[in-house]
Amino acid sequence: MQSHLKVKLPDRNNVYTQNISMKKYLIILAVTALSRISYAQNEFEYTILKNNSTKADPVMVPLHAQIEDLLADTEGVHLADWDEKTHKLNYMHNKKLQRPIALVKFCDIRWINTLNNIDLTLVTDTTGKTKEAYFRITSEVKLVTKQVEVKTSQIIDIKQNNFKSEPRTSLRSDKKDRDIILIEKFVEEFGGDPAKLKKDNFDTYNKRLVKVREKYMPQLKERLSELLVLHAGSVVDQLKRFEPLNIGRAYQVIRDPDSADEKKIKSVTFDATPNDHVKAGEYVLLYEVVDFNGHKSLRYVSPFRVDETGEKSAKADLASLGGKKALAELMRNKAELVMFDDKRSALAYDKQLRREKEDYIVGVKKSCVFCNMDLETSLYQLPIVKVVERNAPELVIFQKLAKLERFIDYGSEELLNKQLGVKYLFYKEEERLVATDIETGRIIGSERPPGWLSANYGIAAKNLFIDTFERPIKFIKNEEVSKGKLKSFIAQSDFGFLFGESIGVYELVDEKVGNKVIKRKQEIGDSWFSKPISDTVAEFKVKRGEKEILEAQQQGKTLVFEYKIK
């Protein structure tokens, strides 16, 4: 049974790669994820706090045990059973703490119940008579992780992964198939031939199936429990990945004569020295610095694998198949190219390019670490927002540990007294997203999140920031104009864009109201996010008002671009 990684979209960290095919996207994601494995390469150590709320569940017992076993030998990583309600920690493996803990990864592991509605597979002969009847079990594990920096209490990563067994539609190949529970006496169980019953009287068949399911439930759970253990490797692999702590510098790409030739180019040289600690086998990421009418921004190009390191430079090969043509074109066009160890460093550099000075430091009002995750994730995805965790008193333990005298030689002072104070408190109230300024006690805004099935707190938060701090979405340039119609344009927002977002285009007209002149917005078009360019710049396809927007531009009218919230 194979297990595969189901990636939740959209995610701030993979925003660059969403315009490409899913296959290529997954390759890049896997490769870039490798560049982030930083355990045991730093002067600090890491802790995984595993929520024990599911540990007593008989279905989960073997999976928990296997995860604990697999993590036993990982150097620099400590594992503790964590009680989310009482905040108690129970360390496993008795590993001695060698250096201070710099990162804490909170994790919550659950099984997805696929048994309550599990269907019965019926194999029939040519006359329609049942030959075999069996349940085929699909196993699925949901892993939610949150990484918090001990130094600042800042949430630096939130992820949700679902590990699921491949759904198989083929007939069972062998009686020993692990995902199958065979119903030996199916005629007895159904009071007749189940296939015929299903055909002739579906209601009765369904009622009897419910009873059969109930009878076999203990067996089904036992088998599911065995199947869940197969996901332990994938879960542990995710748990061992930690975001880098240090923000690395931008490496400049050194051009050589072959680099403009797409047949010859396969690697790039960049100015990493031994001080940068770049090692052969590690992955680095190539970006292009793009200038849109004075708005500089990073555009993701491709991942590279470091091949050689030297005194003055290092050489890295293209990590994915293809991409040579695009790379050679960039070299020919003398594009400004930079490389980074990881995406966090690239994001920091992108902020520098945008001359972004300060982040908005926010906290979420909630009652537990994994509560209000939709709101917290939405805020975490915004490029200039730092989310601080305030519901984990466990962090204080690690802050106190860093103060121990025995860690002084390990640079523990780097972890001390650098906590981030919350400036804005965000919370949900009666279908609204509300934010309060901690400094003054003022409510800075209240927004209704759009969305039919689930509320989109990301857009509500962006709107709230945009309105409160007057940082509107900026039009950068027209991208495609054809036959008097605007097909697409480039826009920039300090709070970023995500897949599926739509922005309205409005014309501003003056209206005299008493002695005042107030700007009135008249909607003239609609556009869809079509292609990410960087964290804050994206291309939008015009959905409605292609002609009207272009005409308004040509007539010099003032246009504004805003998220549409009814």
Added chain:
Amino acid sequence: MKKCFFSIGLISGLLMLCCISSYSQKRIGVYNVAGFSSKTNAYSSLNNQNGSVFGAVPAYCVDFYSNNSDFITIDRKNIYFITFEKELQKTENFMDGYVVEQGKSEGMDYLVQSLFDTDTYTLIIQVFDVKEERVLCSSEKKLDKNFLGIKDLRQQVNGMLLEINSKCFESSIPVVRMLSFKGKKAKELLVAAGKDLRVRSGYKFDIFMNVEEKVGDKTISRKEVVGKGSIAKVEDENFSILEITDGAEVVLAEINKGTQLLCRATSK
């Protein structure tokens, strides 16, 4: 000479203060809803059902005032979190990190308090003037119900708050201009109220004009209602289209005369 400069400085300072205060935003805070019995004329606790429905009223009030540029809404519900966070930031752990400024908490000019009469199903929202220590004004409404229970409570509360706005703070909504008419009847008006005032389609408004009435020696301003209308479309933060439902001819005649028409929300 020094005295003269001092006097000029003092006068100009006072003038500036007057200007600032006359244009400054009003700080408003919202308190929890309380149960009330008109039979016993005493406070009574809300039962679970009423508590879960009417517990939302303060949140609707916060939502109403928080995007209105005439007001600054002060958060009193989360005072515990705010105080906790500020105290936390005073500790050594934040010495080289990021902290907000201490001692900048803001007080309130007005308090909004809502009462629910459990005997008559009437909601009362009142605005209390903190400095004057008196109720400035209030709005009372027997809540509309249907077979499912109370009809859209948010909409009913917003209507009451719009009414309070015009009563307490003289903030009438100006009619900007007429958008369409048929024969002698005005059809649609553009009014200066939009999303920021939490106006929604279907909200009902009185259209009125200010007329001066001589009462003895005094001249008193009277609001003469000339028509009624309901919101057909909310255009943006500041503007909506009002469809006239009553008094269309009078409205057109007044507009043609150049009369400044105004609107006020009506919860009826």
